[in-house]
Amino acid sequence: xxxxxxxxxxxxxxxxxxNTYTFGLxxxxxxxxFDHQFVIFTNSGNKELFAKYEKYPNFKVIYLHHQPSVFTxxxxxxxxxxxxxxxxxxxxxxTLSKFTAEVNQHCDVLYCPNTVLSTYNIKVPxxxxxxxxxxxxxxxxxxxxxxxxxHVNFGASSRHVSYLQASTQFIKDDLLAHFSNxxxxxxxxxxxxxEIETFTKNGTDTSIKSKYALPExxxxxxxxxxxxxxxxxxxxxxxxxxxxxxxxxxxMTGAKFSxxxxxxxxIEDNKMSYVHYLGKVSFPELIQLYHNAWFFITAxxxxxxxxxxxxxxAAGLPVIASRTPPNVExxxxxxxNLFEPQNAQELADLxxxxxxxxxxxxxxxxxxxxxxxxxxxxxxxxxxxxFIEKTIR
Numbered sequence: 001x002x003x004x005x006x007x008x009x010x011x012x013x014x015x016x017x018x019n020t021y022t023f024g025l026x027x028x029x030x031x032x033x034f035d036h037q038f039v040i041f042t043n044s045g046n047k048e049l050f051a052k053y054e055k056y057p058n059f060k061v062i063y064l065h066h067q068p069s070v071f072t073x074x075x076x077x078x079x080x081x082x083x084x085x086x087x088x089x090x091x092x093x094x095t096l097s098k099f100t101a102e103v104n105q106h107c108d109v110l111y112c113p114n115t116v117l118s119t120y121n122i123k124v125p126x127x128x129x130x131x132x133x134x135x136x137x138x139x140x141x142x143x144x145x146x147x148x149x150x151h152v153n154f155g156a157s158s159r160h161v162s163y164l165q166a167s168t169q170f171i172k173d174d175l176l177a178h179f180s181n182x183x184x185x186x187x188x189x190x191x192x193x194x195e196i197e198t199f200t201k202n203g204t205d206t207s208i209k210s211k212y213a214l215p216e217x218x219x220x221x222x223x224x225x226x227x228x229x230x231x232x233x234x235x236x237x238x239x240x241x242x243x244x245x246x247x248x249x250x251x252m253t254g255a256k257f258s259x260x261x262x263x264x265x266x267i268e269d270n271k272m273s274y275v276h277y278l279g280k281v282s283f284p285e286l287i288q289l290y291h292n293a294w295f296f297i298t299a300x301x302x303x304x305x306x307x308x309x310x311x312x313x314a315a316g317l318p319v320i321a322s323r324t325p326p327n328v329e330x331x332x333x334x335x336x337n338l339f340e341p342q343n344a345q346e347l348a349d350l351x352x353x354x355x356x357x358x359x360x361x362x363x364x365x366x367x368x369x370x371x372x373x374x375x376x377x378x379x380x381x382x383x384x385x386x387f388i389e390k391t392i393r
Contacts, residue, residue: 003029003388004107007042008066008099008118012049016224017307018131022113024193028381030056036385039106041099062106064099080148085159088152093121109392111384116153117161125162125392130154131304132171134228136178138302141227141258158182163391165384167192167305170325188387193380194310196373201291201316208288212278218249219351220293220317222286222308223300225252227259230299230322232266236344239270241351248355249274250297251289253281290315294361295354300324301341309336310375313368318361320350333371335364 010022029038030053037058042050044063053059068076072095079088093100096119103110104123111127112118135142135150142150158179164187166172172187208214223229231252238248252263252275267275281289290296296312297320305326309319313334321327322341331338337354339347354360373379 001388001392002037002039002106002108004039004041004103004110004124006103006110006112006114006118007040007046007050008064008096009114010042010046010049012046017303018114020307021129021131021192024195024377025113025381025384026053027195028193028377028379029384030059032378032381032385034058034381034385041102060106062102064102066096066099068095080145080152083148083151085152085155089120089156089160092119092156095119109388117157120156120160126160127163127165127388128157128161129165129167130157130161130171130175131167132302133174133178134302136174138228154179162186163188163387165190165387168326168329170329171304190380190383190387191375192305192307192310193377194307194314194372194375196314196376199287199290199311199314204291205288206292208285208292212251212276214251214276214292215249215274217294218251218276218292219295219297219320220289220312221250221252221297221299222254222289223252223298224254225257225260225263227262228301228303229254229259230301230341231259231263233322233342233344233347234297234299235263235266235270235272235275237347237351238275239272240344240348242272242274244352246352246355247274248351250276251293252277253279253286253289255280287315290317293317295320298322298327299341299347305330309334310372313372313375316365316369318354318364319368320347320354333374335367335371337364 007022040050040053040061042063044065047063050061054061076091079091100119100122107124109125110122113129115131117128135147139147158181164175166175166187166189169189172189175187176182176184221234238250241248290312296317298306298308299322303326309321312319320337323338324341327338337350339350
């Protein structure tokens, strides 16, 4: 079978969960040596990102020149502004007619990992990972323009996609609750994955601590500075503990987004010198931070699943996580220390109990290093192939 993978809008400048997911799955497909042909579609500017897959005999990469004109972008923006899903579909189909023709010629099925479909008149069956629909739960976290973009893109995708992948049962239920045209039988739950060998600790390089003047023990919080990542609750909990004479250092990484100013202001106003913000770090430095931290934390309000939590488990780093439905599901397989996402006092109490409990920490590390193997990208890739083989005729 010829399995197409839509990476047309994959950006080399984006360091986030969708890219991690995309390349993790591609690596899983490549390493498993499935008896299928994989055809990657991407922009001609992405050759450095995808060249390594050309060495696999069952992989083909098709580079397309896709650079819409100013006029085309203006027309598409107008369709977004008026909120017309039908108009958006028609204009998008015209704009991406070459991509559509290539897919129809080279594929028996097309998988899209980038949250929404690129176009809507593809003749072969499509599978889409609509990673989250946060706009229905926290519209206040988006600009008007972002909400309009989500309205037309998510709406059009839900109308035309053949099948959807959801990372958790919660996301499947959420999709069914907000898109009445979807059917449960067409949504498959396949968990997210992690590059276990990449994150496994093999000795510890401590040079990252001297480079950034980091303390011996710290909590690691890798997350883009978006509002839904909920940095403020973590900062409030640490401030509560500091007022009790317990200073627990925090190291944050991630690009500056909508919550940046609020986060920095809180740190400055409360004189939290024990909080270190490193900004965007390289991938090797990210791994070093996982290996040198004492705990990992995520306080997210909404997401499909937590890739950093899986990375932490693989790196031998205990997990502290907000009690969201996806994290509760993950907690069925991995040891996690959960707290209500907007309850700073509960988090402060939790931190006080576990920060000095070395026995609990070692127990959780040992347990997770064993159980995280369920989440290998090779296993995830096999689940996709099993679904495709059973479903696509």
